[in-house]
Amino acid sequence: MKLLTAQRIGRRYGQTIALGEASFSIGDRRCIALLGPNGAGKTTTLSILAGLLEPTSGEMLAEGGLPADRRRWMGFLPQQPAFFGWMTGRETMETAGRLCGLSAKEASNRTKILLEQAGLTDAADRRVGGYSGGMKQRLGLAQAVIHRPRLLLLDEPVSALDPIGRREVLTMLEQWKRDMSIVLSTHVLHDAEQVCDDIILMNKGSVVLQGEMDHIRQSAGRPYIRIETEAGDNASEWLATLEKLPGVRMSATSRYSRSIETDDIDGVRETALRTALEGGIKLLAFEVARKSLEQWFVEALNE
Missing domain, CATH: 3.40.50.300 (P-loop containing nucleotide triphosphate hydrolases)
Known part of the structure; x- marks a missing residue:
């Protein structure tokens, strides 16, 4: 009411x-x-x-x-x-x-x-x-x-x-x-x-x-995975392969890190961790998150 x-x-x-x-x-x-x-x-x-x-x-x-x-x-x-x-x-x-x-x-x-x-x-x-x-x-x-x-x-x-x-x-x-x-x-x-x-x-x-609030949280954007690795040719090659995984929609890139937006957070997370272990990739950070209200707030005001 x-x-x-x-x-x-x-x-x-x-x-x-x-x-x-x-x-x-x-x-x-x-x-x-x-x-x-x-x-x-x-x-x-x-x-x-x-x-x-x-x-x-x-x-x-x-x-x-x-x-x-x-x-x-x-x-x-x-x-x-x-x-x-x-x-x-x-x-x-x-x-x-x-x-x-x-x-x-x-x-x-x-x-x-x-x-x-x-x-x-x-x-x-x-x-x-x-x-x-x-x-x-x-x-x-x-x-x-x-x-x-x-x-x-x-x-x-x-x-x-x-x-x-x-x-x-x-x-x-x-x-x-x-x-x-x-x-x-x-x-x-x-x-x-x-x-x-x-x-x-x-x-x-x-x-x-x-x-x-709940609707805005859900519509604020896809969940993302932030990954950072130790330096190495195999690490940069491995990071590049993640962008081609099914469900990946966007990737913010630097040489030894990625911020990946995805529609399939569980599948991409499982594949990334499994292939990192198989390839001997040394992970410095692996974070799964959604946009915070502060990020959404700033983006909404700048649109």
């Missing part, structure tokens, strides 16, 4: 196009990675989704009987969240809950649960002005979901976190996406692969490509 649909939304500042008629949909209980280089239009898109900016063209359609006022069922965390430094973490959370319409008791209960999930229980009664950047980022995440939103928008949510903190946040998102949809912009493609179900790739204010 779709939760929200963007139909040709755009945003101009005079003659400058920040977002050019982007169309996409957000599924219910899905985690969507909003990818793209700096200046691609990601933050503008998130701001329009959150209702902080009005599009100069197009429209947003809420589906499934959701109210037109998106603030009632949406949470948002900007890249650099701001807080009142004189308030404690607990006071910040409870105040946000009351402003979202929760009762005092429910705001207190939600605060306790979310501060624990964010790893801030011990710092709950400290002033936020004394929090580190990573602690403020986790507090912002907890605050954004205090009212149990149906859609959570996150702008670079792990940018200020160390590897342990980033892992904790990804675990939180894995849990939360069971109950809500999540859209997150990120430059950390490894994180997107771990937690996201769908991808929206943007460049120069336009949507270049969108789809399911």
Whole structure:
């Protein structure tokens, strides 16, 4: 089921196009990675989704009987969240809950649960002005979901976190996406692969490509075998024979290495290893892999 649909939304500042008629949909209980280089239009898109900016063209359609006022069922965390430094973490959370319409008791209960999930229980009664950047980022995440939103928008949510903190946040998102949809912009493609179900790739204010993560992985290209050998005439001759094997579609060549794309990864691998052993070829590297999301990302933007 779709939760929200963007139909040709755009945003101009005079003659400058920040977002050019982007169309996409957000599924219910899905985690969507909003990818793209700096200046691609990601933050503008998130701001329009959150209702902080009005599009100069197009429209947003809420589906499934959701109210037109998106603030009632949406949470948002900007890249650099701001807080009142004189308030404690607990006071910040409870105040946000009351402003979202929760009762005092429910705001207190939600605060306790979310501060624990964010790893801030011990710092709950400290002033936020004394929090580190990573602690403020986790507090912002907890605050954004205090009212149990149906859609959570996150702008670079792990940018200020160390590897342990980033892992904790990804675990939180894995849990939360069971109950809500999540859209997150990120430059950390490894994180997107771990937690996201769908991808929206943007460049120069336009949507270049969108789809399911698994489908994009499968369509990103054939698997390949990377082989490197010790120097020797027999090694270069052997490498040349690999290009003629059934199932080989492409081969990137240097004298003592090959990167072979194939439709028959099992057959080519078996033949290559068997003939290397029979010919006494000394292998330095033999790797079977697919294109990473980062490789696909760079190629898609350059097309």
